[in-house]
Amino acid sequence: MSLIVQKFGGSSVANAERVMNVARIVTDTYKAGNEVVVVVSAQGDTTDDLIAKAQEINPKAKNREMDQLLAAGEQISISLLAMAIESLGFPVISLLGWQAGFNTNSVYGSARIKNIKPNRLQAELARHNIVVVAGFQGINRYDDLTTLGRGGSDTSAVAIAAALHADKCQIFTDVEGVYTADPRKVENARKLKEITYDEMLELATLGAQVLNNRSVEMAKKYSVELEVLSSLNPIPGTIVKEVAKMEKMLIRGVTKDKDVALVSVLGVKDNPGVAFNIFSKLSQKNINVDIILQSFGRDNTKDIVFTVSKDNGPVAVKLLEESSHLQEAKIVCDTNVAKVSIVGAGMESHPGTATKMFEALYERDINIKMISTSEIKISVIIDAEDADRAVSAVHNAFIPND
Template sequence: MSLIVQKFGGSSVANAERVFNVADIVTKTYAKGNDVIVVVSAQGDTTDDLIAKAHEINPNASRREMDMLLTTGEQISASLMAMAIEKLGYPVVSLLGWQAGFHTSTAYGSARIKRITPDRIKKELDKKNIIVVTGFQGINHYDDMTTLGRGGSDTSAVAIAAAMNADLCQIYTDVEGVFTADPRKIKNAKKLDVISYDEMLELASLGAQVLNNRSVEMAKRYGIELEVLSSMTKKPGTIVKEATKVEKMLISGVAKDEDVARVSIIGVPDRPGLAFKIFSKIGAKNINIDIILQSVGRNGTKDITFTVHRADLKETIAILDPYVELIGATSVVYDEDVAKVSIVGAGMETHSGTAASMFEALYAADINIHMISTSEIKISVLIDRADTDKAVAAIHNRFFGEGRDND
């Protein structure tokens, strides 16, 4: 007998038919003698609908009250799922995040899980119940409901798997696993049977929306084996686990991120400490910086260019505009019409010429590169947003097209 955690996203529970489809998956797993803990997201577009309702009443509602509202979406899913399982004749109980023992930080809207005390979960398992838990939420030390941010249900599922030392954590989505590119856009995208934590983490961080990157970080930290699979087709999915040295593919995938913006500080005086002062100002506002490029000093000045999430652009410019004159720089300019395209693969560590192949594909497609960032297992480029899909297709064809060898 195994303990299996199964997480189902919003599309998997979007309507009554799909709720019963998920109930069938869950009960068949339970009928094989397994203990089963189910984690559910809000149905379909429920979260977006709730946000819209809030904006009708108060566009500037506090984060605390938004969390009180948004946690209702998962509560609806969990109770409906329990009702469906109950109708199929199986013992079941639904639990809110706090009932399942999720204790979080006080950061409403983006809380972090501090600890899980799964006493109630253990009692319900002892009663041979299937347990349905609301994902995406917990409770802070003020006894207020909190949400974990977008993708938080993945994190909830992995956290329960870690706390309960589960044998497997299955993440059910609307795709059949992890692909070399978005299969909805790239027709010859290939499904991966296995991918390492590090590769999956990079893909998740770089725009691939199959798994939330926080959940992958947690799975790696606690050694939780993940399986990404579809609730619609019921085929084997992609296993995410520790890397092995056997038969590494050169490239595991191509990802895109169109929610980026480029910021350039022109004419920064070429003296020590200014880069630190600039980025510490931005970091103090919890704005994440990605690709950074600094020009070679000339005429006593240099230019510093970097990327931020597009949602953080307005605040970044507001921070920098008054500061530029203070440090003696010339100006701040920005560009929202850019995108980041990346390749990820553990095999790059032992293969030379990967970057050249990527750049050759972009050159052949007449796509200009603005910035480049590399690590041991990834290469990212910043390009015009209008070229994003063309770039992904060109790069994917270079590494995965007919007759290509990606080993």
């Protein structure tokens, strides 16, 4: 007998028919002799509808009341799913975040889980119940409801799997697993059987929207084995774990991220502390900088180029223009760029990886504006219009065609 945590997103429970579909997946798992905890998000557009209601009344509503409001979304979906499981004749109980013991800090809207008190969860499992838990939500020390922010239900599922030492945490989505590239865009994209936490983290960060970053970090920390699979076609998906077989591939995936702005600060006087000055200003405003490139300019000046998210591009330019240290510099922002990356734990022992990537791009006449590398990934910044061609070219170069 295994203990399995299954997580279903909002689209998987969007209407009565889909709720019944999820109920069947869950009860099949239970029938096979497993203990099952199910974590669900709010139905389809419920969260957006609730936000719209709030906006109409008070666009600047406090986060405390927003969380009180939004937590109702999962309350509806868990009770409906429990009723569906009941109707199939299985013992079941639904638990809200606080009933399931989710204690969080008090950062309303993006709270962090402090701990899970699993007493109630364990008691319900001991009664042989299938336990349906509201994802995305918890309670703080004041007994007020909190929500975990974007991707919070993935994190809830992994946290429960960690707290209960579950054998597996299955994340059901609308794709069949993690692919070497976006299968809607790249014809030869292949589903991966296995991938490491670190690779998954890089892929998630680089724009593959399969799993939330925080949930992968938590899975790695507590060694929770994850599986990404489809709720519409529940065949084996992709396993995420510490060590993964390489399947004769040098890299795991090629990703594209268009949410990039390239900010150039040109002709900065070459004084000590200039870089510090720029990046401390940005971090004070919570602007995350991704890739940084510094080069010598003319006449004892230098050029500093960096990338931020698209939204933050104009904000960063305005901040730097106001800086007294950068009066003589020319500051420009290019939002018409994209980041294409390859990810794979094996690449560090294959020195030719970067060359192979650059060659693939060169053959298609795609110009590289910036390069950034880590132990398990290589990213390039290119023109946005070249992005899809670049992904295909790089994918063809690295991923063997079946």
